[in-house]
Amino acid sequence: MSRKPYKLKIIPLGGLGEVGKNITVIEYRNDIIVIDCGLIFPEDEMLGIDVVIPDISYLLKNKEKVRAIVLTHGHEDHIGALPYVLKKINAPVYGTKLTLGLIENKLREHNMKNVKLNKVEAGDLIEIGCFKIEFIKTNHSIPDSVALAIHTPVGIIVHTGDFKIDYTPINDEAIDLRKFAEIGKKGVLALLADSTNVERPGYTMSERTVGDTFNDIFSKAEHRIIVATFASNVYRIQQIIDSAVLFNRKVVVSGRSMINVIGVATELGYLNIPDGTLIDINDMNKYPYDKVVVITTGSQGEPMSALARMAYSEHRKIELVPGDLVVISATPIPGNEKTVSRVINQLMEKGVNVIYESLADVHVSGHACQEELKLIHALVKPKYFIPVHGEYRHLRRHAQLAEDLGMPKENIFVGQNGSIIEFTRNSCSFGPKVSAGNILVDGLGIGDVGNIVLRDRKHLSEDGLIVVVVTISKEDGKIMAGPDIISRGFVYVRESEDLMGEARDVVREVLRECEKNHITDWATLKSSIRDALRGFLYEKIKRNPMILPIIMEV
């Protein structure tokens, strides 16, 4: 009698149906490897939340199986949850040099020392448990990004990580297309590929095109230049520095994460900065305005960023003046359009010139567009396809793209976070789901803010709060003090004294009624106060504040 074959499981715990929080489990018998370990920034309605990390309860249940966490590149949506996860699962981490460099910084901030970081490079083949993992050079908006070819007992899985195809990258080589072709030729069981830009036709432009724009801008600028971009885009930073050197400008760096990344990238050899190019921000005023470039954070209009502080005249070292030129070398991430626009308006009101995306080619994406995706699909030619890294609309569109390329519909698996996709050598199917989702981080609290707390925050944010306090006698239920009414976030009290006075009368009336009817149980008392006050306020002013009745007994 033949034994039922073991199955390979691919379980995305994050990154499906969202852009961020990428984490994928690859499991076979007693071996698990985890690919990436990212965070996502909170949605608008997650009030007060700092970051969101994946629910890893499945990994915690299978802790002893986890052999490694393997990282594709150093962006927050791929490494940001690592400190949180490593506190609970002590697994060795594998990544390329820059990725590990950025992680070291992060672990230091979290005061974590005993993490085993294993450096790999593109071209390496390592063995972990029953898996062999090959690291393949790709291009992306951060150096040292890799795709993975995971040789499993049932076949090869290719995971692209985040990628684009750049034939003329900066300080770097093009994506190793021949390796993709070679592995494709061997036969690939499944492809997991980046879906971020699948709605965009054509090709993503080379990073180098931005350098041409910079040279053009720098050649014409007669005043100070300030360039805002993503701190992790080391290529972009290199090009700003190259243009600065070409046009004899000194470079000043502003913004914590920018200083951080430039430090790490320079130390590890990813940035080539001629001696004497960087100057201290405090020395900036020793140079004429047309001899200075500032590289800064804040390209997303983040309110606390260096660029926003410059725009609002709150930067301690840099005071922008009319004639300065700000280049925003980034596209607003969906949801950030308004904050970016606000910073642009603010800068312009100061008389600063601003160049942004719609005015010049000052940014290119780090993700593959349709034609690049088709190329990878054609080279890898997998039997099964799992679109990853994208909202549902992107995953669906990517599935359609694969179908258009000739893949049978039934070989395409559009999963969700927590889906189990099970493989044998010649089959693939959805298994039962495991728990997956969002863990909210607020300050030091991890997961202690849930739906009830968020619902209360939303309620408080929209209509504010009214606290009603009354002290009653233990013996006879008589009112000893109060009722006092305190409001916050409700109305401007000085203008609404009448309203608050009437509200107090409403509560007094309720208490009188309750006393008359010998109602002394607190729950009834409180809900009577709440109901009466809610009705009164809605009638009067069509608002619905949170009402918090508090009864003290003496």
Added chain:
Amino acid sequence: MSRKPYKLKIIPLGGLGEVGKNITVIEYRNDIIVIDCGLIFPEDEMLGIDVVIPDISYLLKNKEKVRAIVLTHGHEDHIGALPYVLKKINAPVYGTKLTLGLIENKLREHNMKNVKLNKVEAGDLIEIGCFKIEFIKTNHSIPDSVALAIHTPVGIIVHTGDFKIDYTPINDEAIDLRKFAEIGKKGVLALLADSTNVERPGYTMSERTVGDTFNDIFSKAEHRIIVATFASNVYRIQQIIDSAVLFNRKVVVSGRSMINVIGVATELGYLNIPDGTLIDINDMNKYPYDKVVVITTGSQGEPMSALARMAYSEHRKIELVPGDLVVISATPIPGNEKTVSRVINQLMEKGVNVIYESLADVHVSGHACQEELKLIHALVKPKYFIPVHGEYRHLRRHAQLAEDLGMPKENIFVGQNGSIIEFTRNSCSFGPKVSAGNILVDGLGIGDVGNIVLRDRKHLSEDGLIVVVVTISKEDGKIMAGPDIISRGFVYVRESEDLMGEARDVVREVLRECEKNHITDWATLKSSIRDALRGFLYEKIKRNPMILPIIMEV
């Protein structure tokens, strides 16, 4: 001795440095006319606010001078504040037929009866006070839009309103370019022109192109079609109906404002709907799925809209099924990208096909792009130029466009809300500013939510609230009851009992200390509690809730 000449004043009270809340005052001696009277929707940080209307204190101070409110078209950002303003200023209103039709609806909702609405049409010339006002046919995303040529004692002022140039509009005529040319030839003192699309090169496509796309989509659809668009875009609605008729589909209307506008537009002759085309939503299921089109609101992903309710299976009448096709015939307004995307994802997860902007030409803008703006500037050839209707970045860009066309820099006036721009026959300059700004409407309260209330709402929304109540004795300051600690929006209490217990200990300790040191004044007591608790919580959990100490005395 010659008398100092009277000046014409143009005072934008809204619409500059923002997209919305358009209202402009034109004043000469004892006559004021107000052009448009719009609202704007609240920014994200205006928590709980429903709408924002302009501060009209300048008009209130000059109430007796206000001769008329003249409207360019029926969009909310041009008429939305009218009920609020008319409650304080009893001026006659002038507008075209559809504009007034929409206003009547609005006034009815506000229970306002005695407003004098005066119907005008493009081509009319009316006299109000010392002004003659000519109404000029334009194109926009709502029918019956007009520009104004205001003949004043010092010269002609042209105000474009919102406009585009559409040579092939739907059920309508093209913008009256010859009138612009004719007035331009007479000599125009100043032009005020729409700046919304000034960052876009080229021309805005004709509304008609969308109809071609609809026909293409309808010809292929094999299931139900749901089209979401702006309720006020009567042209778009006409084209959906035309395609429906062409492909033998019945039309169902969903969404309060859609039903509203279709009612008004049909009654006034702006929509041409063949008998038997519209069917009641309750009869929809009598028809096969491929014989039905639903026209609905919700193209901006608004959470309570009909489309969002369909997406989340909360619509009482329409249950979407796999195979249905949703067409989102709109572009997300900046700030709405994420809500729109969420609805698209949700629809796709139901197996519904979704066509949106990046997939097909299902929308065109209602505003003029660069080449159209240049044409109007060239025809009108004003002496002075005031860019209006746009964020600061748009106004600046529009000023640049005028300069590129040869206008002297010093003849361009980029103002702010509240700026006075003063004209004589041959001069123009900024005068002193008047008060202008935002009045926040929350429920029935107008202007009673200010910065303090918003700051509290923000604080509450981010970290929640802790109320500390203690009852002390009037005689000796001894604690009679409490301290009790109640929290909302802070932590999930059941998981944090220890923390709350420790917090109570902190408060007890403060009270003990105060008692020992005979501190009985409430202000000190409260601030001691607040400080101690704030320090404790930040140390423990890095959060900073609002702390509300309440002391009762018995």
